[in-house]
Each structure stands twice: as structure tokens, then as C-alpha cells.
Amino acid sequence: MGRAAPGLIYHPIYSELELPYRHRYPIGKYRALYQALQQLGVPAHAFQLSESADLALVRQIHQPDYLQALCTGKLDAKAMRRIGFPWSEQLIRRSLLSVGGTVQSTALALQHGLALHLSGGYHHAFAGYGSGFCLLNDLAVAARYALNQGVHKVLIFDCDVHQGDGTAAIFANEPAVITCSLHGEKNFPYHKQQSDWDLALDSNSADPDYLAAVEQSLDYLLRLHQPELVIYDAGIDVHQQDDLGLLAVSTRGIAQRDWLVLSRCQQAGIPVAAVIGGGYQRDLAQLTHSHLQLFFAAFALAGQPLPSHPDWQWALAEAPLLA
Template identity: 40%
Template sequence: MKIAFHPIYAHPLPEGHRFPMIKYELIPEQLLHEGTITHENLFSPAFVPEEIILLTHKHEYWNKLKTLTLSPQEERRTGFPLSQQLIDREITIAQGTIDCCYYALNDGVALNVAGGTHHAFTDKGEGFCLLNDIAIAANYLLKKKIASKILVVDLDVHQGNGTAEIFQDNKAVFTFSMHGKTNWPYKKERSDLDIELPDNTDDQLYLGLLKETLTHLIKKEKPDFIFYQSGVDILESDKLGKLSVSKTGCKERDRFVFEQCKQNTIPVTVSMGGGYSPRVADIVDAHCNTFRLVKDMFF
């Protein structure tokens, strides 16, 4: 099992902004502590090259990022204070997701401790996302002719609006987002398939919809590669999620996605996505369940 992780994932922000990021440091620590992984499972990505970024993001936007010249309004939309360390973090995460694709081709699956930055558009960032790692990696696979049909399975509680916009005219990438209907972003984009969940959706409704939908999608679209955005902000404990999925239900969600990938022999790269429960231990444990399942099911 190969896992992309770099210390820069966890430390790009001033102290007051660190809560959304601390999990990226704690996830590998917990997995190492409990023996689910060893240091040999972890690898540190380099920076993604500029020409690969520009397969997805517009030159003008990328130039603003690399020169740290976003306008105050553009910076506020991202939710982060702009800095060189933050940009380094973004380009490291994107390369990590690309690297995971190669490991997934060999092993069936690979995971990025961070990533899932699905609110980054071709020309803007928002919602803690500046560069869209899944879109960058998907366009890379298509450019290199490593994949010809890609399925994005986005199960974060928030719609993958940036991913939907990036691939709105690209038939080689099918975007599927299952998210809270009343949750942010309040102005949704149009994915190839959107399932909008009512507030307080429980395990039974959530898993029933997912199992019916994903099985059909794989048969219909016949993807040769899957990107899985495995946000744990669907949890009933999440302060932003508005859903009522238990930790057991969240784990069963992951299990089903991995079963479908494995049964259909489709490589899958996993990015972690969101998680905002008040207790960071709940966030970390739910994310760690994703890694635990991968070890049990694939290795």
C-alpha cells in the first residue's frame, strides 16, 4: 500500500487557521502507531510541473498563484491567507495524486493523505481549495494515454463544483457527486450526475442510493480509472455536514466503493476530502478507516 504524505501538508498556515489541516499530520501518525502501516508505505511527492498544472488551470490564474498576486477578494474566497508555503503545499498534493495513479495501476489502489480539492475551478479557488488535484491527475492520465475513460466518485458532503466545471465539456471524464442539497456551495455546478441528499440523511438512505447508483454507473460508463473523493464530512458529528451518517455507515460507504473497484478491476486513487467534526479524533478515526479498509481488502 502506497500513501502520499509530506510534512508540508500539515503546516502551511498560521495557528488560527490550522484546525482544518491538523488531521493531515495526525492520520499517518495514528496509522503508524497502530501498525496499520509502516514508514515504507509512505512516500513524499515532489512539486507538480507547471505544464501539468496548465492542462487543467488557466494560465492567468496559475500566474496569480505562483506570484502571490490574488486579489483580496480572490484570497478570501479560498479561505486561506495566501503564502508561498500554501502554494508549495498545493503543488505537492497535486503531484502526490498523480504519483498515486501509478501505484494504483500496479496495486489496484493508492491513497493521498490530503487532496480532494474539488472546489478549485479552472480559473479560481474557493472553499480551502486552490488547485484541483483530482482534475490535474485525471487530465495527466488522459494526456499520457494511460486512461481513456475516467470516473470521479465524489462523496464529500459538499458538491464537487470545481471538478464539475473543469470537465463540463469533456466526455472522457464522468463526474459523479453525491452531496447535501442544502449545503454549501449554494450555487451548484452541473456534474454529469448529481445526487442531492436531504438534511439528516441516515445510513440506510445514503448507502441505498450509493449502491444502486455506483453499480449502474460502472456498468454504463465502463471507466478504466476511478478517482475517489472520500470526505468524512457526511458524519452525523460533523459541524458543517447536516447529514446523519454514522461512522459505521461511512466505513461501509468506503467498503462498497472499494468492492466495486476491485470486482471490476478498476484502479482507484483516493483523496481524503473534508471533515469538520468538533472532536479531531472523530475526523482522524473516520479517515483512518479508509486506510484500514484498503489494507484489509487489497493487501
């Protein structure tokens, strides 16, 4: 008998942010992903609406002066350029809802084993400043929430192509949170921080090398640290067609990665809260298709596979062999 369907967290505001024409950030992908899941038969009532993050919790990660300036629009122009978005009240509301959504996903994962957030992965936000399209570090806030709930060890397993520098810096002196980043060596950020486990991949790394790195890193970290929760950043900017990624991972490779991470954690009895992370193709349909691999893997593991797509026929036959 299959497990319960994974918990799902979403809010329409994720794609309701006005950005300058041709802005690099693909703001429409959240709505497109939500709509694609509904087209695959996931009913609207399966999604929980994200709620704004508790500011008291956010203050456990971010410096009060930074939060005050950020939320009131008083950050200077240089600080906003580093973030990469023009300031607006909608931007702040969206950011707080996204952080809240990752916290909700963590709560659901701790209750039921697996939850997926249709946003999240803002790992370039440091305690006192934002960077790289990241205002608030939802991964860090969610990890702190889990510790507050009595979890003794959290693994943040970050597979976004960009190093999770903000997360690494925030938890540099926190032994209860293990930070892991598998990223492109020659990609943003230029100055890397030191995670508990960093694996820098050569440009143009393709499926075999990439999947071996994911598998070996995950198995080692699970065995060594025995976490009670995994927060998984399933960024798809590792894709061979990503405009900013510099790697050469195929859509099948992403699907195999997501199946690998979720299945290994399920076998070990470790709850997983997953966020979709980065992805920067301008082709929104292809971008959405790549993000869908996480959800396909999650529903298949629950024994409730989504309707098969021609590109997914391999997974139905081969996925059990990957576990």
C-alpha cells in the same frame, strides 16, 4: 493470497501551514492520520513522499493568468477571501505538493490497482479561480494525467458532502471524464454546477438512505461507462458529528461506504486512486478515526487488515457481506 498493500502518499507539509487562531480548516488532521497509521503498524517506508506537481500538467487544467497570480501572491484580496486562506509561499508549496500527491496516487493505482493519498479532494477549485479552501483542483489534474497516460475513461466518484462544483465545470465538455457528486442538497456551494451524475441528499440523511445512494450510483456508473480508473474522493464530512456536513452518517456508515466503493471496483478490476477529502470536526481524534475507515477498508481488501479496534470488530465479520 492477498493483494499487495495499497500505495500510500504523504508529505509533512500538509499540516505545516500557519493559519489564524480558530481557523475553520483542521490543518492538523494530515499529520494525525499519518501518525495513527504508524501506530497501527504501517511502517514509515510504506509511504511515498509526494512531489510537487508538474506545472505544465497543472496548466492543462488551470488558466495561466490565474496560476501566475496565485503563485506570485498577486491575487486580489477578494479572490483570496473566496479561497479562505491567507496567502503565503508555504500555502503555494503545500498546494502544489498536494496536487502532485494525487497525481502520484493515480500513477500508483494504474500500476498496482489501489493507492491512497493522505490529502487531496480540492474539488471547489475552478479553472480560473479558487474557492472553499481549494486553490488547485487535484482531482482534475490527476484525471488529465490519466488521460495523458492513455486511459480512455475516468470516473471521478466524489462522496464529499459538498458538491464538486469546480470539477464538474472543468470537465463539462470532456466526455472521457465522468464527474459524479453525491452531496448535501442544502450545503455549500449555494450555486451548484452540473456534473455528469449529481445526487443531492436531504439534510439529516442517515446510513440506510446514504449507503443505498452510494451503491446505486456507483453500480450504475460502472456499468454504464465502464471506466478504466476511478478517482475516489472519500470525504468524511458526511459524518453525523461534522460541524459543516448537515448529514447523519455514522462512522460505521462511512466504513461501509469505503468498503463498498473499493470492493466493487476491485471486483470489476478497476484501479482506484483515493483521496481523503473533507472533514471538519474540531475533535481531531474523532476526525482521524473517521478518515481511518478508508485505510482500514483498503488494507482489509488487500488481505492485510490493520490491527482491529473495538469499533472495527463488526467490519471483520460483516465486511465480506457488503461486497
